[in-house]
Amino acid sequence: MRFDTKIALAVHQDLAVWQKLNVAAFLTSAIVGADRGLIGEPYRDASGIPYLAMSRQPILVFTGTSEDLKAAHRRALERNERIAIYTRELFATGHDEANRAAVAAVATDALDLVGLALHAERKIVDKILKGMALHP
Numbered sequence: 001m002r003f004d005t006k007i008a009l010a011v012h013q014d015l016a017v018w019q020k021l022n023v024a025a026f027l028t029s030a031i032v033g034a035d036r037g038l039i040g041e042p043y044r045d046a047s048g049i050p051y052l053a054m055s056r057q058p059i060l061v062f063t064g065t066s067e068d069l070k071a072a073h074r075r076a077l078e079r080n081e082r083i084a085i086y087t088r089e090l091f092a093t094g095h096d097e098a099n100r101a102a103v104a105a106v107a108t109d110a111l112d113l114v115g116l117a118l119h120a121e122r123k124i125v126d127k128i129l130k131g132m133a134l135h136p
Contacts, residue, residue: 003057006125007031010062010072010132012114023086024061027117030084035119062132069113075128076118086115
């Protein structure tokens, strides 16, 4: 099935594996939290055991450098796209309030981005993430 929209995450290529996974999990929660329509129906196995619902469409994970992330961030803002961000400072915080305070303390141009996510029309996502490769 081909979707008109794309959900994409971009993570910094130099992060440790645990950091990439952490960033991806947090960014995914932001995208799904912003649009509950992205969640499908709950699952049920053949024995009748229920499981939580998941995203209705694939989530693509890209990787790039600090410069790639800054460029994608700039392009998203220029297009007035809603995005989620994850900054390096968030690895040192322990809860949502501290996370928001850490982001609020830094001007837009000075954000040390290690991840971002968006859900938009396919062509727009492709333009915003131009130059980034799918994570291996």
